Amino acid sequence: MTGKRTALLALVSALARTACAALVSHDFDIGWVTANPDGAFNRPTIGINGQWPVPRIDANVGDTVLVNVRNNLGNQSTSLHFHGLYMNGSTHMDGPAQVSQCAIPPGSSFTYNFTINQPGTYWYHSHTQSQYPDGLRGPLIVHDPDSPFKDRYDQEIVVSLSDWYHDQMADLIPAFMGKGNPTGAEPVPQAALMNDTQNLTVAVQPGKTYLFRMVNMAAFAGQYVWIEGHNISIVEVDGIYTEPAEATMIYISAAQRYSFLVTTRNDTASNFAIVGSMDTSLFDKLPAGLNYNVTGWLVYDPSKPLDPPATLDTFTPFDDMTLVPQDRQARLPAPSKTIELDVIMENLGDGGNYAFFNNITYKAPKVPTLYTALSAGDAAAVSPEIYGAYTHSFVLDRGDIVQVVVNNLDPGRHPFHLHGHDFQALYRAPEEGGTFADANLTEVDFPAVPMRRDTLVVWPNGNIVLRFRANNP
16 A cells, blocks of 8 residues: 555656646847956957856756757857756757757757756756857756755755856967977966856855855866865765765866755854865966966855955865765666777877877767768668767667776876766776776676766776666667
8 A cells, every 4th residue: 555655646746747847948149248257358258148147047857948049159150068968858959069960050040949857957058169168158957846955955056167268269279289289288277267257255144054056167177165164065966966975175077066055154253265276287387377266255244354265285075986876776787888998188290189089089070970870771870980980989779788988098187978878987096097907896896886977087097987878869
């Protein structure tokens, strides 16, 4: 009887969510504006509807999102990717130009139409050329009426992190990739931002608990984040609820998201700094005068000073590999398919800088990959060769358990993101840990309940092992 009642309640709950689902509609006129978020330099920036920062998208689980995009950039095509959403059944809405769609030409329009069944913290951004560091990126929040933590906080606060460049990507990228940069040194940002500004203030009340939704929309820089005088309790990463995990500091790479609970103090004697510190180990050089920190404040009392944060000698962030998913999904079975990728950054004989997977550097096909898959016929579609030699395609069978090994043969740390799925993070080698083959690990060495997310950092000259089920054709 109990089992039947539980099933009935679950069915009623699902029907109620369906009945309450809404249409969330946005008209996005994408064009150039002028912005100066760090107060140091006016520059052309990609805005929406004549404004920047761009709008945040808010929806509830089960809602349908409709985004009508009009490209008024004039000199660039564009597209939008909704980062972290699986797009199950609507892969053509995923956004990467020449993968799931053709880019939207200047003067043209495109409508993104998809239903969201994933709660959590996400973001949307251009997935054409290198546009999103020029401003075309914003948070996307999917609220969950059935969140396991809904009764544990009083208010939500969304905080974006990003790096900021004074030069446009159209100028920076050719210089970065070209002969004049023989070491392949990445461009260093001029500033870090918090909610697309500096000196952010967040008004709080004593004795309350707040859910912070934090997303790093940076082009390059990961950030160490902490709140002076407060601990945090992590409850979500990349859209995956976790068992609460106490921390004093997190490391959040470009494209990662964290949600955490913060309980305020019971008095208003002081205000407290929220600090984001760019990971300077990523920078080949530190320009003179660079302030690699961005500071906001929890403001208990606006009449009290906003004191600068204390200087830290070392960073000790929480290890995200120790997180446990709230649903306690067990480790997937042994893989039916294994993909091993060696990552190399190299300067070739033509003087240009390239990134490689297994000695192949990606070159976009002239026909979008999804169109090729759907039009080539069943027999041809399973042949990787038809997608182009430089797309480095792997063909999966639906239901495959796929293990991806990423060997980082580079002295820098790199985040890797998987579209259309989350993955179980089975292993991450320490810095200088070598390739996965060097680790000599077997199935029993992996956690029984692995951490899951969609973006994971591999350490310098280390490796990561990811596993997922191919259930999103």
